[in-house]
Amino acid sequence: xxxDQPLLEVRCLVKHFPLKKDLIxxxxxxxxxxxxxxxxVREGETLGVVGExxxxxxxxxxxxxxxxxxxxxEMVFDGAVVGSxxxxxxxxxxxxxxxxxxxxxxxxxRLTIExxxxxxxxxxxxxxxxxxxxxxxxxARVGLEPxxxxxxxxxxxxxxxxxxxxxxxxxxxxxxxxxxDEAVSALDKSVEAQxxxxxxxxxxxxxxxxxxxxxxxxxxxxxxDRVMVMYLGExxxxxxxxxxxxxxxxxxxxxxxxxxxxxxxxxxxxxxxxQGDPPNPINPPAGCRFHTRCAxxxxxxxxxxxxxxxxxxxxxxxxxxxxxxxxxxxARHLLSQ
Amino acid sequence: xNTDPPFVDVRxxxxxxxxxxxxxxxxxxxxxxxxxGEVVALIGESGSxxxxxxxxxxxxxxxxxxQMHGQIIVGGVDVLGLTDAALADYRGKxxxxxxxxxxxxxxxxxxxxxxxxxxIMRHGRVSKNDAHQRALxxxxxxxxxxxxxxxxxxxxxxxxxxxQRAMIALALACNPQLLLADEPTxxxxxxxxxxxxxxxxxxxxxxxxxVIFVTHDIGAAVEVADRIAVMYAGRIVEExxxxxxxxxxxxxYTLALLRSRAHGALTKGSRLVTIPxxxxxxxxLPNGCAFAERCNFAQDECRQNQPAxxxxxxxxxxxxxxxxxxxxxxxxx
Numbered sequence: 001x002x003x004d005q006p007l008l009e010v011r012c013l014v015k016h017f018p019l020k021k022d023l024i025x026x027x028x029x030x031x032x033x034x035x036x037x038x039x040x041v042r043e044g045e046t047l048g049v050v051g052e053x054x055x056x057x058x059x060x061x062x063x064x065x066x067x068x069x070x071x072x073x074e075m076v077f078d079g080a081v082v083g084s085x086x087x088x089x090x091x092x093x094x095x096x097x098x099x100x101x102x103x104x105x106x107x108x109x110r111l112t113i114e115x116x117x118x119x120x121x122x123x124x125x126x127x128x129x130x131x132x133x134x135x136x137x138x139x140a141r142v143g144l145e146p147x148x149x150x151x152x153x154x155x156x157x158x159x160x161x162x163x164x165x166x167x168x169x170x171x172x173x174x175x176x177x178x179x180x181d182e183a184v185s186a187l188d189k190s191v192e193a194q195x196x197x198x199x200x201x202x203x204x205x206x207x208x209x210x211x212x213x214x215x216x217x218x219x220x221x222x223x224x225d226r227v228m229v230m231y232l233g234e235x236x237x238x239x240x241x242x243x244x245x246x247x248x249x250x251x252x253x254x255x256x257x258x259x260x261x262x263x264x265x266x267x268x269x270x271x272x273x274x275q276g277d278p279p280n281p282i283n284p285p286a287g288c289r290f291h292t293r294c295a296x297x298x299x300x301x302x303x304x305x306x307x308x309x310x311x312x313x314x315x316x317x318x319x320x321x322x323x324x325x326x327x328x329x330x331a332r333h334l335l336s337q
Numbered sequence: 338x339n340t341d342p343p344f345v346d347v348r349x350x351x352x353x354x355x356x357x358x359x360x361x362x363x364x365x366x367x368x369x370x371x372x373x374g375e376v377v378a379l380i381g382e383s384g385s386x387x388x389x390x391x392x393x394x395x396x397x398x399x400x401x402x403x404q405m406h407g408q409i410i411v412g413g414v415d416v417l418g419l420t421d422a423a424l425a426d427y428r429g430k431x432x433x434x435x436x437x438x439x440x441x442x443x444x445x446x447x448x449x450x451x452x453x454x455x456x457i458m459r460h461g462r463v464s465k466n467d468a469h470q471r472a473l474x475x476x477x478x479x480x481x482x483x484x485x486x487x488x489x490x491x492x493x494x495x496x497x498x499x500x501q502r503a504m505i506a507l508a509l510a511c512n513p514q515l516l517l518a519d520e521p522t523x524x525x526x527x528x529x530x531x532x533x534x535x536x537x538x539x540x541x542x543x544x545x546x547x548v549i550f551v552t553h554d555i556g557a558a559v560e561v562a563d564r565i566a567v568m569y570a571g572r573i574v575e576e577x578x579x580x581x582x583x584x585x586x587x588x589x590y591t592l593a594l595l596r597s598r599a600h601g602a603l604t605k606g607s608r609l610v611t612i613p614x615x616x617x618x619x620x621x622l623p624n625g626c627a628f629a630e631r632c633n634f635a636q637d638e639c640r641q642n643q644p645a646x647x648x649x650x651x652x653x654x655x656x657x658x659x660x661x662x663x664x665x666x667x668x669x670x
């Protein structure tokens with residue numbers, strides 16, 4: 001199914017948010033929300049994105065959708081640079097859609113749900129009648145009977161139903177890629193399972209590509225073909241989902257995975273895998289950004305920037321322990337081999 | 338078995354909210370006992386009544402719009418019969434609460450230290466200096482780095498995990514014997530969640546606290562609880578020791594909750610087992626079992642009468658008529 005050319009290629013994306021100075025000129029500085037990330041998304045796959053809050057997951061999603069403009073970097077969608085004359089942003093947005101976490105805030109409270117779903121196709125030139133017909137089709141497709149639901153307002157629906165509406169709306173322009181930013185996080189577990197199944201069905205039916213952002217690692221593992229782990233605005237590990245979950249390479253990924261509760265009362269976690277919160281992205285630590293919380297950190301980690309190196313087929317990580325001759329004691333030595 | 342009277346004894350608790358157009362029966366006959374030094378987790382989905390049960394133990398619901406029947410005894414005190422003044426002494430001193438969102442629960446215009454000192458001085462005759470000392474030792478207790486400086490910070494200056502630690506320190510300020518935790522880790526990252534869960538477990542062990550822990554995350558419940566009670570539509574449908582409940586659940590709802598979880602052993606491309614339908618409308622509950630219309634095992638008898646709790650073994654109680662049918666179902670792959 002996947003061709004050689006990735007559907008989306010992200011090159012060195014950077015977004016810094018400047019901070020306001022106070023009255024006497026203190027403060028300033030920048031929040032390095034996304035700091036030079038590169039990755040690709042292949043046609044037909046689901047790329048999971050995980051990391052703690054503040055690691056830049058949502059900023060990345062917003063940058064991808066051009067809801068905010070990047071400071072640096074470019075995106076290539078289907079072979080064309082987004083924003084160039086080959087792929088103007090309006091055309092790109094027809095092909096990439098987004099579902100947000102807050103199902104209520106992302107719907108216009110004064111539009112019925114069929115009008116909400118039909119809105120974007122109308123903006124893109126579909127006549128009113130056809131767009132309503134498409135909206136009703138999509139409602140049926142996401143499991144909401146059009147005759148009962150089409151003319152309701154968002155406040156008349158439950159959270160799970162509203163999220164189904166948001167998914168239908170994202171599908172209305174027949175996109176090729178959907179970004180799901182914590183789309184199931186606010187739902188109850190039994191509803192979450194229903195929506196996840198729906199997403200998988202729709203992906204098969206419409207041949208979609210997903211970028212699935214979530215803090216729930218179990219859900220990401222279930223949904224994703226590949227997973228990208230972010231820490232303080234950088235990609236620390238990216239690889240095939242099973243190989244990443246079964247044999248994580250980066251110490252941060254290992255800590256993240258061992259934070260998942262065990263579901264076994266006889267094997268409870270005794271020590272927290274990580275101490276404290278992630279450092280402030282305003283002044284991220286020099287060198288490897290994870291060195292302040294890493295059990296294997298050595299002095300070289302605070303000086304040298306680890307590079308994202310491919311370790312095996314489809315699995316890369318950025319850690320000095322994995323970089324040959326990096327100066328870390330656990331690193332491989334090329335000469336001695 | 339322990340024959341002491343339980344520290345928390347809730348019997349046949351009913352809570353009705355009368356503020357809206359129709360009264361909403363949020364709790365429909367909850368029985369819950371918690372012994373001294375025991376951790377009980379209440380799990381369930383939104384609207385199942387787990388938070389309402391917890392808040393009833395501190396009588397936090399608005400008096401005007403709430404009707405409460407039944408009995409709540411905590412440490413020999415009849416909570417529903419307390420006068421307002423006695424209730425103020427009871428809150429914080431006997432039982433205290435940790436909320437889900439510390440940023441909303443803490444006062445934004447006072448430093449965290451000042452709030453803890455206030456709480457200590459309200460409940461005991463101590464000098465301001467001693468109260469300060471105690472606040473400092475509490476911050477050390479909950480492992481806040483550089484505690485002296487942190488006492489002077491305001492809630493918005495702290496990170497989420499730190500705020501939750503401060504909230505726990507505040508809850509412990511007056512040496513309560515019962516700690517009520519309402520989704521204390523839901524808003525936190527997985528890495529911070531496990532830190533807070535371990536802290537709660539350690540404090541509970543060292544101080545001999547009874548804890549009632551409300552969560553929708555079964556994983557978090559298993560990590561801290563001795564016993565787990567599952568709620569649905571304002572009732573406890575199954576309760577038992579954590580290991581029994583996870584390994585051999587017998588109520589169809591508990592089974593379905595466990596089976597609908599995404600977990601590592603699932604094969605790619607498979608679908609999750611889902612519970613059909615949606616939770617019932619509390620203002621028009623059916624006569625019979627509230628779960629019957631979503632239940633694979635339901636028979637006609639289920640829809641007629643409310644199933645009573647039956648004991649499958651000591652401590653493992655299930656309110657279901659079809660427990661024979663559920664005994665052969667595997668819950669966890």
